[in-house]
Amino acid sequence: MDRTEILHLSAVELGRAIRAGKTTAVEAMEAVLAQIEKTDELYNCYVTVARDKALAKAKEVQLKIDTGELTGPLAGVPVAIKDNMCTEGLLTTCSSKILENFVPTFSAEAVLRLEKAGAVVIGKTNMDEFAMGSTTETSAYGVTKNPRNPEHVPGGSSGGSAAAVAAEECYFALGSDTGGSIRQPASYCGVVGMKPTYGTVSRYGLIAYGSSLDQIGPLTKTVEDCAVVLEAISSHDKKDSTSVERKDTDFSSALVKDVKGMRIGIPRDYFGEGLDSEVRDKVLAAAELLRSNGAVVEEFDLSLVEYAIPTYYTIAAAEASSNLERFDGIKYGYRAKDAEGLHQMYKKTRSRGFGPEVKRRIMLGSFVLSSGYYDAYYLKALRVKAMIKKAFDDAFAKYDCILGPVAPTTAPELGKSLADPIKMYLGDIYTISVNLAGLPGISVPCGTDSKGLPIGLQLIGDCFREKKLIQTAYTYEQCAKEGK
Numbered sequence: 059m060d061r062t063e064i065l066h067l068s069a070v071e072l073g074r075a076i077r078a079g080k081t082t083a084v085e086a087m088e089a090v091l092a093q094i095e096k097t098d099e100l101y102n103c104y105v106t107v108a109r110d111k112a113l114a115k116a117k118e119v120q121l122k123i124d125t126g127e128l129t130g131p132l133a134g135v136p137v138a139i140k141d142n143m144c145t146e147g148l149l150t151t152c153s154s155k156i157l158e159n160f161v162p163t164f165s166a167e168a169v170l171r172l173e174k175a176g177a178v179v180i181g182k183t184n185m186d187e188f189a190m191g192s193t194t195e196t197s198a199y200g201v202t203k204n205p206r207n208p209e210h211v212p213g214g215s216s217g218g219s220a221a222a223v224a225a226e227e228c229y230f231a232l233g234s235d236t237g238g239s240i241r242q243p244a245s246y247c248g249v250v251g252m253k254p255t256y257g258t259v260s261r262y263g264l265i266a267y268g269s270s271l272d273q274i275g276p277l278t279k280t281v282e283d284c285a286v287v288l289e290a291i292s293s294h295d296k297k298d299s300t301s302v303e304r305k306d307t308d309f310s311s312a313l314v315k316d317v318k319g320m321r322i323g324i325p326r327d328y329f330g331e332g333l334d335s336e337v338r339d340k341v342l343a344a345a346e347l348l349r350s351n352g353a354v355v356e357e358f359d360l361s362l363v364e365y366a367i368p369t370y371y372t373i374a375a376a377e378a379s380s381n382l383e384r385f386d387g388i389k390y391g392y393r394a395k396d397a398e399g400l401h402q403m404y405k406k407t408r409s410r411g412f413g414p415e416v417k418r419r420i421m422l423g424s425f426v427l428s429s430g431y432y433d434a435y436y437l438k439a440l441r442v443k444a445m446i447k448k449a450f451d452d453a454f455a456k457y458d459c460i461l462g463p464v465a466p467t468t469a470p471e472l473g474k475s476l477a478d479p480i481k482m483y484l485g486d487i488y489t490i491s492v493n494l495a496g497l498p499g500i501s502v503p504c505g506t507d508s509k510g511l512p513i514g515l516q517l518i519g520d521c522f523r524e525k526k527l528i529q530t531a532y533t534y535e536q537c538a539k540e541g542k
Contacts, residue, residue, distance in 0.1 A: 061089040069135045069229040069283040076123060076134040083123065083134030083178060086229075087116040090136045090180060094227045102202045103222040105141045106149045107181035112136070115178045122176065131286050131310075133176030138228035140219050141182035142189055143169055143274070144263040148179070152265050153197035154187045156411030157391045166263025167298070168232060168274045168291045175290040180228055183218030187413045188382065189236055189267040191215050192482050193475045194243070196415040201472060206248055206512055210469040213243030219277045220247040230278040230287055234264055236271045237370050238464070238489025241501040244277055245464035245514025248503045250284045250531070251277045255521045256496035257302035259288075260295035266381040268374040269300075271493040281502065281532040285309040288524065304522065312525035317533045318352030320526075323457035325360035328488055334467045340505040340513045341463045347537055348461075348530065358456070361449045363491070365442050367483060370490040372426050372439035378416075379423025385411065418479065447495040454520035459530055461517055463488055464501045468511035488516060498524045502531045504538070 059081045067075060075081050091109055098104055116136070122128040139145060142152045144162035151157045169179065186196040194202040194217025204212040205225035212221040216233030220243035223231050233240040235253035244251025252275045259274040266272060276287035289310055294303040324345060329338055349355040387393035387407030394406035412420070426435040453460060465485055475482045492499040497518055504515035515534065519527040 061092060064089045065093055065226045067229070068279045070131050070280070070286055072229055073131045073133060073135050077129070083116040083120040084113065086134060087112055087136050087178060087180070090228060093225070094180075097225055098227060100203060100208060101205055101221055101225050101227070102200050103183055103218045103225060103227050104138070104181050105151055105153060105184050105199050105218070108148055108179065111148070112178055112180050119176050119178055128176040130175045130290070132172065132290055135177050135229050136180045137172055137177045138180050138183045138219055138222045138231040139169055140216050140231070140233050141185055142234060142265045143232060144265070145169055145179065145182065148182065150182065150265070151199070152188045153185045153199055154412065154416070155198045155392055156385045156407070158198070160391050164263065167260035167293065167295050169263065171291050171293055172232070177290070183222055183231060185218050186215035187416050188265070188378070189215040189234060189239055190378070190415050190419050192238070192242060192485050193470070194218060195472070195476055196413055198413060203472065204247060204469050207469070207510065210471055210511060211246065211475065213246035213469060215239040216277065217243045220244050220249055220251065223247070223249045223277050223279060230276055230283055232274055232291070233277050234272055234274050235493065236268050236374060237493050238486050240275045240277060241464050241489050241499055241514065241516060242486070244501040246469035246512060248512030249277055249279060250281055250500070250502055251275065252284050252288060252500040253492060253498060254288060254292065254524055255302070255498045257300050258304065258524070259291050260293055260298045260301050262295055262297040268377040269381065270377060271374060273493070281528060281535045282310070282313055284500070285313055285528045306522065306525065309524055309528055312528040313532050314529050315533045315536045317348055317530055320353040320459070320530060321457045322348060322353050322355045322530070323358045323453055323460045324355065325363070325460060325462055326357050327360050327363040328462040332466050332484070332487070333463060334507070336507040337463050337467060337513050341461070341515055344504040344515045344534060345461050348534055351533060351537055355461070358453065360453055360460070362442065362446050363487070366446060366491045366494065367487060369439045369442045369446065370486070370494055371422070371483060372435050373443065373494070375419045375423035376427050376436050377423070379420045379427065382416070382420055387411070415479070443494045446491055450491070450495045450497060450520070458526050459517050459519045461515070464514035464516040465489070468507045468509070468513060492518055497521060498527055500527045500531050502535055504534070
């Protein structure tokens with residue numbers, strides 16, 4: 059197979075071709091590295107590319123495939139890892155100056171599980187600094203550009219991972235989702251992205267932003283790839299106290315083209331003011347396609363939508379201010395050299411090491427946790443979070459899944475979002491409730507707007523109902539492909 063042919067394959071197709079002897083893990087890695095060399099100067103998807111390490115690992119994996127030691131669907135497939143997951147011996151920066159020289163001595167559990175499945179790590183992808191942002195423009199290593207149109211953002215914070223999949227600079231990637239950071243860039247870049255139920259994938263080795271909201275998930279070319287990758291990374295992990303023991307992680311068994319009798323709810327609240335008309339039309343056309351294939355689709359009212367954003371930013375910022383306390387110039391990472399005394403060293407290190415968006419959220423979080431404001435903001439936000447979960451519980455008593463847009467618009471132009479942080483925060487309106495309620499959600503491409511920018515369809519399921527989402531998403535993807 060020639061390089062172009064190899065690059066066009068999905069992760070599962072590549073794994074099949076390697077097992078059949080049509081290509082090798084080394085050829086696949088060489089094809090990806092050549093593509094990175096050719097296009098990454100423009101797109102800036104990667105912070106670190108471990109070229110020599112990746113080729114050596116690909117050779118090692120190929121030997122194990124040849125001897126029959128590795129037989130899984132991802133054996134020999136190159137993967138990109140978001141730069142907030144620890145990778146042993148490989149620079150892990152969170153796209154921040156404060157971690158510019160941090161090389162972990164261990165790997166995140168999700169990364170270890172992929173390596174156990176035979177996937178080969180290419181390198182670390184660019185992201186919004188400490189996962190704080192929706193555009194991958196707050197990175198200390200420059201902005202990432204959308205491969206569908208380089209004048210536009212790829213979304214965030216997992217923008218580097220989504221863009222790398224879209225640019226064929228990897229076969230699949232891992233991202234993390236705190237308030238939509240997998241699904242929104244997947245939508246903007248025209249790829250598939252899934253945030254699993256909270257606790258399904260271990261957070262051990264994921265550098266925390268909002269610990270009660272963060273979840274690792276896959277960014278892939280197809281729904282089939284998404285199911286197979288999720289199966290590989292899902293696990294109960296004693297090292298993560300929030301990890302859940304599940305028996306139903308055979309997600310690839312849900313790759314069935316059938317939605318007959320499936321009850322799908324469309325929240326009226328998601329289709330009001332602020333939603334771009336082209337996005338609305340494409341998402342509703344996707345709902346119509348599912349209806350014509352046997353699904354029961356109806357509108358309903360999902361309450362508390364307008365409270366999701368203030369609730370999310372209060373809780374996420376509070377947790378971030380606590381989590382980022384450890385980056386002080388003492389233990390690891392960047393340290394200001396010209397400071398006199400301990401307190402000055404702390405101040406100078408954190409002032410220079412963190413970017414403006416991270417500082418903004420640390421200050422907001424410290425404020426809502428401070429004496430006199432804790433009850434008024436943080437505790438109130440926790441109460442509203444519980445109410446949002448209850449609203450979803452009521453909806454899932456009637457529906458198998460909820461259908462809506464991923465974002466109000468397609469990808470904004472570079473440089474337009476950061477000028478107005480509040481507007482950027484409002485762009486998360488359809489994704490953050492999923493994190494607040496710990497639910498699974500998936501973004502699947504459902505067409506493009508008049509500028510050719512991708513539009514994503516979001517499907518939301520009840521806790522531990524990923525299989526329902528995968529089945530619905532797979533059915534939509536196959537029917538759209540066939541034009542039925």
